[in-house]
Amino acid sequence: MPDTPLLVVENLNKHFLLHKSMKKEHAVYVKAVNNVSFTVNEGETLGIVGESGCGKSTLGRTLLRLLEPTGGEVYFEGKRISDYTTNEMRSLRERMQYIFQDPYSSMNPKMTIRDIVSEPLENFRKDMSSEQREERVAELLELVGLSREAMTRYPHEFSGGQRQRIVIARGIALNPRLLICDESVSALDVSVQAQIINLLQELKQKLSLTYLFISHDLRVVKFISDRIMVLYLGEVMEIAPSSTLFADPKHPYTRSLIGSISKGDPRHRDERKILEGEIPNPMNAPKGCPFSSRCPVAIERCHIEKPTLRTVGKDHVAACLLLSQPMQSDTKTGENE
Numbered sequence: 001m002p003d004t005p006l007l008v009v010e011n012l013n014k015h016f017l018l019h020k021s022m023k024k025e026h027a028v029y030v031k032a033v034n035n036v037s038f039t040v041n042e043g044e045t046l047g048i049v050g051e052s053g054c055g056k057s058t059l060g061r062t063l064l065r066l067l068e069p070t071g072g073e074v075y076f077e078g079k080r081i082s083d084y085t086t087n088e089m090r091s092l093r094e095r096m097q098y099i100f101q102d103p104y105s106s107m108n109p110k111m112t113i114r115d116i117v118s119e120p121l122e123n124f125r126k127d128m129s130s131e132q133r134e135e136r137v138a139e140l141l142e143l144v145g146l147s148r149e150a151m152t153r154y155p156h157e158f159s160g161g162q163r164q165r166i167v168i169a170r171g172i173a174l175n176p177r178l179l180i181c182d183e184s185v186s187a188l189d190v191s192v193q194a195q196i197i198n199l200l201q202e203l204k205q206k207l208s209l210t211y212l213f214i215s216h217d218l219r220v221v222k223f224i225s226d227r228i229m230v231l232y233l234g235e236v237m238e239i240a241p242s243s244t245l246f247a248d249p250k251h252p253y254t255r256s257l258i259g260s261i262s263k264g265d266p267r268h269r270d271e272r273k274i275l276e277g278e279i280p281n282p283m284n285a286p287k288g289c290p291f292s293s294r295c296p297v298a299i300e301r302c303h304i305e306k307p308t309l310r311t312v313g314k315d316h317v318a319a320c321l322l323l324s325q326p327m328q329s330d331t332k333t334g335e336n337e
């Protein structure tokens with residue numbers, strides 16, 4: 001791995017203003033992404049996981065500047081994105097690509113597969129002849145396991161898995177370095193999910209890609225990620241290598257998420273119960289730790305004091321005030337009792 005990470009994110013914020021007010025302190029914001037920091041090395045897959053509404057898509061879109069950040073910095077290839085010139089910004093859009101959640105709605109049903117896959121080439125490779133573009137589209141379709149005959153057909157003629165392959169072909173058309181895959185397999189059957197994940201792994205090797213893999217499903221993220229970042233209400237709860245996160249999760253929220261997918265495992269029974277609670281309204285997030293209102297081991301301080309990310313092992317960070325104390329349910333007080 002090279003010394004400089006491909007992507008460095010420092011205290012990134014994206015706050016949506018919901019209600020303006022004459023008095024600044026009365027304005028209402030949704031803090032969709034709140035002080036998020038992490039790095040991604042070249043060739044790595046960072047999984048980003050959390051329940052619906054925790055800010056995964058907003059984070060992905062803000063990284064690519066599809067949304068303007070409210071604060072913080074993003075460095076790509078060692079250079080701060082806010083310093084990019086217009087030309088560098090254009091080039092960023094080639095090297096960092098976003099694969100959207102729903103392949104069907106991100107494809108124009110009236111366009112042929114040729115037109116859909118060649119769209120980025122038309123926009124960014126104006127020097128290519130139509131023959132060269134045609135060849136490149138055929139090559140891309142083959143790379144994702146489709147034949148060149150697909151070119152003349154329309155999206156509705158393909159299955160969900162095949163449509164996802166088409167979207168991936170379009171995503172890699174410009175030889176990006178970083179692919180942000182947003183819920184790329186969530187709508188697919190489990191067996192098709194596995195095929196698409198295998199394809200992504202294969203492409204990663206062949207094309208030296210780096211991935212940010214966003215999903216609400218910890219099982220999917222576990223399979224593909226080198227490291228995993230757990231988000232809750234727009235904040236980072238924990239980041240660790242995938243195997244470490246599953247073997248020794250530090251944050252009570254991570255434990256609960258793992259518990260919720262470990263059906264039948266009595267060790268996780270208690271944690272599974274607590275995730276039955278509702279995620280708080282992000283406009284009215286808890287004052288202290290974001291997870292404090294659902295946390296089975298929260299103490300008084302957790303409802304008041306915001307924990308910061310701290311190192312809890314090599315390459316392992318978590319934001320929990322209780323990390324120096326045993327996380328047992330008999331330490332809890334306050335509203336969870």
Ligand SMILES: Nc1ncnc2c1ncn2[C@@H]1O[C@H](COP(=O)(O)OP(=O)(O)OP(=O)(O)O)[C@@H](O)[C@H]1O
Nearest residue numbers: 016030032051052053054055056057058059216282
């Ligand atoms: N344009 C917007 N204006 C106001 N609030 C927004 C906007 N976009 C997102 N949000 C809010 O920001 C929070 C994070 O949303 P986001 O879609 O990023 O979460 P997510 O984890 O990707 O969820 P999902 O998996 O359901 O897509 C949510 O509370 C959402 O309602």
